[in-house]
Amino acid sequence: MKLFLASGNAHKAAELQALALAGGLDVEIVSARAVGGMPEVVEDTGTFVGNARKKALALRTKLPTAAWALADDSGLCVDALGGAPGVESAYYAGPQGDAAANLQKLVTVLRDVPDERRVAHFVCVLLLRGPDGAEMIFEGRCVGRLQHEPRGGTGFGYDPLFVPAGQTLSFSELGEAVKNGLSHRARAWALLADWVRAGATVR
Numbered sequence: 001m002k003l004f005l006a007s008g009n010a011h012k013a014a015e016l017q018a019l020a021l022a023g024g025l026d027v028e029i030v031s032a033r034a035v036g037g038m039p040e041v042v043e044d045t046g047t048f049v050g051n052a053r054k055k056a057l058a059l060r061t062k063l064p065t066a067a068w069a070l071a072d073d074s075g076l077c078v079d080a081l082g083g084a085p086g087v088e089s090a091y092y093a094g095p096q097g098d099a100a101a102n103l104q105k106l107v108t109v110l111r112d113v114p115d116e117r118r119v120a121h122f123v124c125v126l127l128l129r130g131p132d133g134a135e136m137i138f139e140g141r142c143v144g145r146l147q148h149e150p151r152g153g154t155g156f157g158y159d160p161l162f163v164p165a166g167q168t169l170s171f172s173e174l175g176e177a178v179k180n181g182l183s184h185r186a187r188a189w190a191l192l193a194d195w196v197r198a199g200a201t202v203r
Contacts, residue, residue, distance in 0.1 A: 001196070003128070004030045006059035006071040008038045011156045012185075016072070019180055019189045025196060029070070035062045048073040048087055048125040049137060056129035066131055074124040074184060076158045078146065080117045081109065089158070099157055103150060106158065110146060118146040120162065122184035126192050136195060140187025 005013050013031050020027040032038035039058040043051040056071035063069060075089030085092040085106070093101035110118065121143045128136040143165045150160030152172025159171035164182050171179050180186050 001026055002028045002030050003068055003070040004032065004035065004059060004063055006032060006038060006055040006069050008032060012072055015176075015180065015185060016070075016189065018176065019186055020193075022180060023190070023193050025193050027196070032059055032062075035059075043073070043087070043090075046087060048075065048123055048139075049127065051087060052125045052127035052137075053129070053135075056127050056135075060129055068128050068130040071127045071129070072124060072185070073127075074122065076106075076120055076122055076162065078106075078110070078118075078120040080113050080119070086123075103158055103161065106146075106161065107149065110148075115145070120144060120146050122158075122162065124184040124188040126185075126188045128192070136192070138188045138191040138195070140184045140189070140191065142182060142184040142187065 005016065007013065008031075010031075013029050017029040020029065038055075039061065041055050041058045043054065045051050045054060052071040052073035055073065056069040059069040059071070073087070075086050077083045077086050085102070089102070090097050091102075093105040121141050124140045126138045144163050144167070146161050147163060147170060150170070150172070152160050152170045154172050154175055159179075162171050163169065164171065167174065167182070171183070174182075
């Protein structure tokens, strides 16, 4: 079973493939690069679902009729910032999409926010778009808190700052194996996997 990922982000492709393997699911995550690259998409809908849908629809134009596109839209929502950066997580520090700059901006913005107000959650929407307009949406969330400074050398994005509920280490310190059992993307993937196991007709 192949799912064509509507993203040029190698980290996302690797993480989703690892989740499939860990769950014993016979799914191959195929990068958009295999079909000539991901078309440019302006993520301007204001919602995770809307942005994911735009990406899936863009990739579908390059796929065989019976193929399914898998799109991911995710972000970090900080309570003290009214839910920001949210859907703008990838471009928080500007349109260049610089992950290190995004992380540093968040550290700076939250500099004076006390520990008790540093609650945040990651959101991940996985959207499958297939033949005849068929669509399935799966959403996962991971609640936690934000440290004052990044810690850890693995992961990407805001991982070095985010400590999931019940843990004392950041996503970056926990490592991929542990993260993949806790993350917002893992929880969304678990719902997708349940759907596939229940007899979905994805090819």
